[in-house]
Amino acid sequence: MIAAILKRLLRMVVVMFGISVITFLIFFATPASDPAARIAGRNAAQETIEAVRKDFGLDRPLYVQYGLMMEKLFITRDLTSFANRGQQIVPTVMAAAPATLSLVSGAAILWMLGGILTGITAAAFRGRWPDKILMGISMMAVAMPVFWVGEMVNLVTQNRLHDTWAFSWVPALGYTPFSQDPGLWFRSMVFPWLTLAFLYIGLYGRMLRTGIIETYQEDFIRTARAKGLTGRKVLLKHATRSAIIPIVIMFGMDFGVLVGGAAVLTEVVFGINGVGRLTYQALKVLDLPMIMATVLYASFFVVVANAVVDLLCLLIDPRMRRA
Amino acid sequence: MTVTPETTAPILSIRDLSVSFLGARNSWTSVIEGLSFDISPGETVALVGESGSGKSVTSLSVMGLLDPATSRVEGEIRLAGHDVLKLDEAGMIRHIRGQAAAMIFQEPMTSLHPIYRVGDQIIEALTSHHPMPKAEARKQAIALLERVRIPNAARRMDDYPHAFSGGMRQRVMIAMALASRPKLLIADEPTTALDVTVQGEILDLLKDLQAEYGMAMLFITHDMGVVAEMADRTVVMLRGRSVEQGPTAEIFAAPREPYTKALLASVPVLGSMTGKPAPLRFPLVDMSSGIAGAALPLQSSPDMRAPILDVQNLVTRFDMRGGLFNRRVAQIHAVENVSFRIFPGETLSLVGESGCGKSTTGKSIIRLNNRSTGSVKMGGDELFALRPEAMRLRRREIQMIPQDPLASMNPRMTVGDALVEPFTEHRMGSATDARAKAARLMEQVGLTRAMLERYPHEFSGGQRQRVCIARALMLDPKLIIADESVSALDVSVKAQVVNLLLDIQDRLGIAFLFISHDIAVVERVSHRIAVMYMGEIVEIGPRAEIMERPRHAYTRQLIGAVTVPDPGRRHLRRNQQVKELKTPIRPLDFKPPARRYEEVSPGHLVMLEN
Numbered sequence: 059m060i061a062a063i064l065k066r067l068l069r070m071v072v073v074m075f076g077i078s079v080i081t082f083l084i085f086f087a088t089p090a091s092d093p094a095a096r097i098a099g100r101n102a103a104q105e106t107i108e109a110v111r112k113d114f115g116l117d118r119p120l121y122v123q124y125g126l127m128m129e130k131l132f133i134t135r136d137l138t139s140f141a142n143r144g145q146q147i148v149p150t151v152m153a154a155a156p157a158t159l160s161l162v163s164g165a166a167i168l169w170m171l172g173g174i175l176t177g178i179t180a181a182a183f184r185g186r187w188p189d190k191i192l193m194g195i196s197m198m199a200v201a202m203p204v205f206w207v208g209e210m211v212n213l214v215t216q217n218r219l220h221d222t223w224a225f226s227w228v229p230a231l232g233y234t235p236f237s238q239d240p241g242l243w244f245r246s247m248v249f250p251w252l253t254l255a256f257l258y259i260g261l262y263g264r265m266l267r268t269g270i271i272e273t274y275q276e277d278f279i280r281t282a283r284a285k286g287l288t289g290r291k292v293l294l295k296h297a298t299r300s301a302i303i304p305i306v307i308m309f310g311m312d313f314g315v316l317v318g319g320a321a322v323l324t325e326v327v328f329g330i331n332g333v334g335r336l337t338y339q340a341l342k343v344l345d346l347p348m349i350m351a352t353v354l355y356a357s358f359f360v361v362v363a364n365a366v367v368d369l370l371c372l373l374i375d376p377r378m379r380r381a
Numbered sequence: 382m383t384v385t386p387e388t389t390a391p392i393l394s395i396r397d398l399s400v401s402f403l404g405a406r407n408s409w410t411s412v413i414e415g416l417s418f419d420i421s422p423g424e425t426v427a428l429v430g431e432s433g434s435g436k437s438v439t440s441l442s443v444m445g446l447l448d449p450a451t452s453r454v455e456g457e458i459r460l461a462g463h464d465v466l467k468l469d470e471a472g473m474i475r476h477i478r479g480q481a482a483a484m485i486f487q488e489p490m491t492s493l494h495p496i497y498r499v500g501d502q503i504i505e506a507l508t509s510h511h512p513m514p515k516a517e518a519r520k521q522a523i524a525l526l527e528r529v530r531i532p533n534a535a536r537r538m539d540d541y542p543h544a545f546s547g548g549m550r551q552r553v554m555i556a557m558a559l560a561s562r563p564k565l566l567i568a569d570e571p572t573t574a575l576d577v578t579v580q581g582e583i584l585d586l587l588k589d590l591q592a593e594y595g596m597a598m599l600f601i602t603h604d605m606g607v608v609a610e611m612a613d614r615t616v617v618m619l620r621g622r623s624v625e626q627g628p629t630a631e632i633f634a635a636p637r638e639p640y641t642k643a644l645l646a647s648v649p650v651l652g653s654m655t656g657k658p659a660p661l662r663f664p665l666v667d668m669s670s671g672i673a674g675a676a677l678p679l680q681s682s683p684d685m686r687a688p689i690l691d692v693q694n695l696v697t698r699f700d701m702r703g704g705l706f707n708r709r710v711a712q713i714h715a716v717e718n719v720s721f722r723i724f725p726g727e728t729l730s731l732v733g734e735s736g737c738g739k740s741t742t743g744k745s746i747i748r749l750n751n752r753s754t755g756s757v758k759m760g761g762d763e764l765f766a767l768r769p770e771a772m773r774l775r776r777r778e779i780q781m782i783p784q785d786p787l788a789s790m791n792p793r794m795t796v797g798d799a800l801v802e803p804f805t806e807h808r809m810g811s812a813t814d815a816r817a818k819a820a821r822l823m824e825q826v827g828l829t830r831a832m833l834e835r836y837p838h839e840f841s842g843g844q845r846q847r848v849c850i851a852r853a854l855m856l857d858p859k860l861i862i863a864d865e866s867v868s869a870l871d872v873s874v875k876a877q878v879v880n881l882l883l884d885i886q887d888r889l890g891i892a893f894l895f896i897s898h899d900i901a902v903v904e905r906v907s908h909r910i911a912v913m914y915m916g917e918i919v920e921i922g923p924r925a926e927i928m929e930r931p932r933h934a935y936t937r938q939l940i941g942a943v944t945v946p947d948p949g950r951r952h953l954r955r956n957q958q959v960k961e962l963k964t965p966i967r968p969l970d971f972k973p974p975a976r977r978y979e980e981v982s983p984g985h986l987v988m989l990e991n
Contacts, residue, residue, distance in 0.1 A: 185450075277491040284444055285506045285557065286479025289470065296494055375496050376541040 066368070070361040077357045078350060082124050085346045093140045093346060131351060141345040151336065151351050157233045158332035160243070161324065162316040164251040169258035170309065174302070176259060177266025182293055184271060192263065199260030208253045208327030215249055231329035250328040254321060258312065262305055269301030276300070303374055310367030311360070318356025391419035391459075392564050392597045393443065393482075398456035400438050400447070400621075409453065412438050413621040416456075420565065425591065425598040427612030427629065429605065429644075431871035432842070435621040436601045440567045443599070444484055445473040461564050479506055483558035487570035489550035493542040499553045500526075500538030506560040525556040528593075529586060547735075548579035552586065559590065566591075567599045572607065576734035576898060581942040581955045584610060588954070603871060605648045606944025609633060610951060617641050630948040639670050646673040647876040649901035651943045655929060660728060660906045662883050663876035680887050683727030683908055688758075689859055689892050690746070690779075695719040695755035697738070697745045701966065714965040715741040716753070717916040717973055723860065726886065728893040730903040730924075732939070733913035736964055739896045742913070743862045746894075747779050748772060759860075777807050780853035784865035786845035790837040796848050797833030804855045815855075822851040826881060843874035850881060854889075864896045879906060900943050904928050909984070912936045915965045917976065922985030932987040 094111035095102070102110075111117050115126060130137035131147070139145040176192050183189040215225045229246045236243045273279060274297055282296045322334025333352055340348035372378050400413040413435040420426045428436045441447050442454050445465060458465040461481035468476065486492045494502060503522040507513070513521075519538070526534035529552040542550055551571060558566055568587065572580035584607065591598055600611050608615055609629060616626040617640065625638040636642045643666040654661060659682065664673035697716035700709045716738045723729045731739040745753040748764065757764040764775060783789040790799055800819040805812060820830035826847040837845060846866065853861055863882065867875045879902060885891060897903050903910060904924065911921040912935065920933040931937045942955065967973075978986040 277486060277488050278494040280446060281486065281492045281554070281557075282494065283446055284478055284484040285509065286474050286477075286561070287505070287509050288474055291509070299496060300494075376498075377495055377543050 066361075066365045070358070070365070073361055074354055074357050078128070078354055079124070081350055081353050082120075082127070082346075085344070085349065086120065088344065096140050096344070097143070127347065127350060131347070131354075137347045137351070139345050139348055141340070141343040141348070147347045147351045150348070151333065151355055154331055154333045154336045155355070156235060157330050158317060158319070158321060158325065158334060160233075160236065160247055161250050161254065161330060161332060162313065162321055164247055165254035165258070165316075165321075166309070166313055168251055168255035169262060172255060172259035173262025173305070174266060174298075176263030177270065177301075177305075178293070178298060180263065180267040181270035181297075184267075189267075193267070196260035196263045199256050200264070202257075203323075204253060204257055205323040205327050207256060208250075208324060211249050211253055212327065233330040233332075250324055250330065253327075254316075254324045262308070265308070266298075266301060266305050269304060270297050273297045273301045299374065303371060306370050306374065307367055310363045310370075314360035314363030315356070317359040317363070319352060320356075389421050392422045392461055393420040393599065394457075394459040395419070395439070395443075396457040396459075398439065398442065398454070398458065400435070400442055400455075401453045403451040403453075411621060413442075416618075416621070416623050418616050418623065418626055420597045420599060422564065422597055423591070423595050424614065425600055425612050427600045427602060427608040427615045428618055429602055429608050429615055430618035431603060431644075431873065433620070434618040436603075436618055437569055439618075440484065440569050440599060440601055443565075443567065444478055444482060445470075446478075479561045479563075480510060481563060482565040482567060483561055483563040484567040484569065485551065485554045485558050485571050487573050489547050489554055489574065492554055493550055495542055498539050498541055499545070503553070503557050503560060506557045510561060521560075522556075525559055526553070528559065528590070529553070529556045531556075546579075547575050548582060551575065551579075551583055555583075555586065555590070559594065562594060563596055565597045565599060567601070569601045570603070571600075573602070573604070577900065577944075578734060578938060578942040580607075580944070584944075585954050587611070588952075604944065605633075605645060605872070605946040609946045609948045610944055610953065617644065629951075633946065633948050639667075639672075642666070642670075642672070643873060645946065647873045648946050649876075649899070649905055651901045651904060651940070651945055652928075654904045654924070658925075660883060660886075660908065660924075662880045663905070665880075666873070666876075679883055681726050681890060683892070684725045684890075685727075687724070688722035689725045689760070690723040690894075691756075691758040692722070692742075692746060693720045693756040693758075695742065695745055695753060695757065697741050697750065697753040699752060709969060711966050711968055712971070714916050714967050714971075714973065716745060717965070718976065719755075719913075719916075719918050721911055721918065721921060723892045723894060725859070725892055726890040727908045728886065728895050728906050730895040730897060730907040730910045731913055732897060732900055732903050732910060734898060734939075737913040738916040738965075739913050740864050743781070743864050743894060743896050747776060747781070747862070774807070777803075777856045778859045780856060780858040780861050782846070782849050782853050782861060782863045782866040784868060786842070786849045787837055789849060790845070792837055795834055795836055796840075799837075799848075800833070800852050800855055803852070807856060809856070818855060819851070822854050823848075825854070825885075826851045827877075841874075843870055843878060846870060846874075846878050847881065850878075850885070854885065857889075858891060860892045860894065862894045862896065865898070866895075867902060868897060868899055875902070882906065900940060912939065917988065919988045920986065922982070926982060926985040930982075930985075932981055932985075 094107050094114065094116050097114060098107045098110045115123060127137065135148045137147040139147060176196060180189045180192045212231070215228045216231065219225050220228065227245060228249065229242055232246065234242045234246055270293070279292060279296055282292045287296070319334040319337045321332065322338050324330070325332040325335045333355065336348065337352040340352060396417050398413055398416040399411065401409040401411045404410045416435070416439060418426065428439060430436050438447070443458055443460060443465060445468070447454060454466055456466070460477060463476050463481065465473070465477060493499065500519070500522050503525055504518045507518050507521055523535050523538060526538065531537055531549060531552055542553070545553065571587070572583050575583060587598070588611070602608060612629045614627065615629045615632045617624045617632070617638070619640050625632065625636065625641045632641060633645065636645055646664055646666045649663070657678065660679040662677045664676040666673045695716055696718060699713045699715055701711045701713060702708065703710045719742055721729060731742060733739050741750070744750055746757050746764070753765070755765070759775065759778070762775065764772065767775060790796075797816070797819055800822070801812070801815040804810065804815040804818065819833055823830050823832060828844060828847055828851070832840070837848070840848060867878050870878060882893065883906065886893065893906070895903065895906055907924045909922065910924050910927040911918045912927065912933065913919070914935045920927060920931065920936045927936065928940065931940055977989045979989050980986055
């Protein structure tokens with residue numbers, strides 16, 4: 059057990075190191091990315107740029123620069139932005155993280171519940187109308203772009219029907235920290251959650267349905283039926299538990315990626331200042347310290363989420379416990 | 382226990398059963414027509430027939446396990462007083478499944494749920510019909526596992542299925558079936574997937590349990606040996622119809638129908654080769670009359686001057702990895718110090734149970750795994766020392782016929798393309814030559830040249846194996862490794878394919894390394910036999926010596942476990958001790974003991990116990 063955890067930690071360090079090096083090198087290979095010129099500001103004289111270059115240590119070898127950046131990021135934690143002078147990177151990311159985490163965690167709960175319910179119901183009614191309706195809706199959910207759905211939701215809840223009884227409770231766009239006002243936090247997150255979860259409910263529901271139907275071809279399902287178990291028990295206990303493993307694995311990936319910033323479209327549409335938005339803005343101005351911090355933050359979550367999923371799979375499927 | 386059918390009402394009565402399946406384009410295909418038979422309490426009835434004869438469909442109909450959307454079941458099935466076809470799903474669960482009837486299946490490896498403990502699966506069978514406290518259910522489940530002679534039952538309750546061998550899993554399945562004390566146990570090919578010695582154990586167990594529980598048994602099998610040993614009465618099925626039914630002894634002694642005669646004549650019988658010097662073809666059976674023709678022996682004899690293949694001290698070990706850095710923690714000694722020679726025109730058989738290393742030996746010889754050491758000489762070349770390109774050319778001379786022909790063919794390639802490919806790959810001639818040769822070989826293996834345009838799925842199992850033989854012959858090999866090549870075939874097809882292999886050997890003088898667990902077939906085709914156990918050859922020698930005067934304890938056990946189609950063995954008990962087949966997993970610093978062999982007669986070597 060301890061060996062397994064150590065192994066994962068080691069793998070995480072290796073992955074994050076690799077990502078940081080690649081990010082770093084790509085940045086310096088990008089045209090017009092000269093950080094000295096950016097820091098010095100527009101129309102700066104050549105001498106100013108050179109002075110900045112020397113000041114910030116940008117004339118030193120790349121590996122030294124890399125080492126300095128890592129030191130400032132992880133040890134002294136006083137890395138500053140190249141684009142917005144004086145902006146401290148670590149506190150900015152830390153401030154954006156709760157918004158993204160609230161958005162993605164809430165949506166994840168919704169989409170896991172919704173996806174599993176959809177998948178099981180559709181599989182149980184396979185080929186009949188509840189299945190057809192659910193699969194039709196799922197297909198639509200997967201097909202509709204999340205930013206479009208988000209804008210439509212905003213149109214209805216913030217504009218057209220905002221003044222009716224149905225949506226008057228919806229606060230204006232933006233994020234309120236939980237610590238500030240839990241009620242407002244919840245109300246402002248309801249529609250972002252639903253919007254983000256909608257796509258994934260469709261995706262997971264379809265996958266689970268296929269998985270359950272395939273599992274029904276297995277010999278052990280025939281055994282379960284021959285034992286005289288009720289249809290419900292066969293479906294829930296014997297078929298679903300095997301079919302849910304690929305869903306759990308996919309969930310780990312999706313959750314990690316979204317927390318790391320892939321929820322940027324939802325964040326932008328609902329005016330949530332999350333990590334995704336931060337990354338996007340940093341990319342626009344080629345702000346290396348910010349990019350580095352958000353990319354490492356994202357990779358951290360992907361690796362952690364995967365490790366958690368691995369452990370979950372061990373719990374679900376004893377066959378994986380060998381070796 | 383014998384119960385006369387006249388005095389008691391049958392426990393299962395099937396009248397005029399017809400089943401059809403929904404096929405492509407909404408057409409119904411009939412798979413069973415007008416089937417009727419009875420089973421009395423305590424009686425065992427065997428349904429026997431080749432694949433596609435409707436045996437399993439019959440059993441699934443009794444349990445109501447066919448998908449109602451794609452199948453239609455008509456007629457009458459009465460089981461323990463219930464009219465099965467009139468019951469709905471809830472009724473089936475309340476009265477039939479896991480109540481009056483229970484079922485065990487062919488594939489013990491996949492029939493248990495892989496992610497639940499075996500104990501819990503048995504407890505589930507116990508409690509789903511009769512609610513009881515947890516502790517009580519657990520106690521009963523342990524008792525059931527003890528009943529099916531699983532060692533350390535109480536401890537093994539909490540193991541998952543993957544920790545059990547095939548035979549042990551089948552025991553768990555039987556324990557689960559017994560949970561409801563069924564009046565009828567349906568066993569659908571329960572021993573087909575198991576090794577012979579394990580098959581013997583399971584058959585013994587079923588006989589004992591039947592006596593203990595007084596239950597009736599519907600035994601489905603294609604194996605006449607198993608029928609003879611298990612069944613009071615036999616129903617012979619052919620294409621969904623019952624051809625002949627009656628007491629097993631009568632059917633075996635005096636079969637009336639041609640098909641029954643043909644089926645019985647095709648069964649390889651152990652011991653039928655006593656006194657025969659050369660490998661013998663199966664007698665050709667006329668399917669319309671059921672009369673068997675003469676069995677032709679192999680004409681040519683092997684050329685014992687110089688071996689075509691000389692294997693010395695072959696060792697193949699696989700690493701087992703684990704721990705923090707995925708280090709090697711142990712080794713599986715799959716093949717350990719194996720030596721043998723094969724001469725031109727000779728058949729050497731490797732026999733043994735699954736996991737004994739016989740297939741690995743075949744693969745190691747042609748370097749399909751790179752973990753082997755030792756020496757394999759062919760025509761003066763050391764195969765293990767050849768460069769890859771030279772080895773590729775050598776492979777032309779050694780061809781393989783696989784166990785599963787469908788899996789070994791590319792489904793998107795016509796059979797013709799599959800045959801031509803190796804020929805052109807080795808630049809043996811032009812594309813026209815290749816086509817001509819493929820056409821000629823198709824005819825030699827009993828197919829037509831028109832079939833070259835077909836895809837693998839358009840052939841039957843036996844035809845596919847013929848295609849694989851033709852493919853192997855395309856390169857004019859000197860040696861063919863036949864790895865369980867006839868094991869998956871129906872008896873009558875098996876006989877034909879074995880005859881074909883012998884024809885080829887007669888005509889072309891090809892040597893065979895025949896890898897099989899089917900000892901009755903091995904006896905038929907071999908010049909010499911090598912018996913493998915846990916990666917080592919324990920005994921090797923001329924066929925007659927091994928079969929008639931086996932010296933090693935394991936060889937005797939293996940031969941003794943084979944079923945024989947003789948109803949006189951109905952009450953036979955082997956009384957073997959229950960054991961799980963071990964895998965030769967050894968620590969890294971394990972030094973294999975030096976083995977010595979005693980030559981008991983010319984060419985007959987037996988490993989001495991250390």
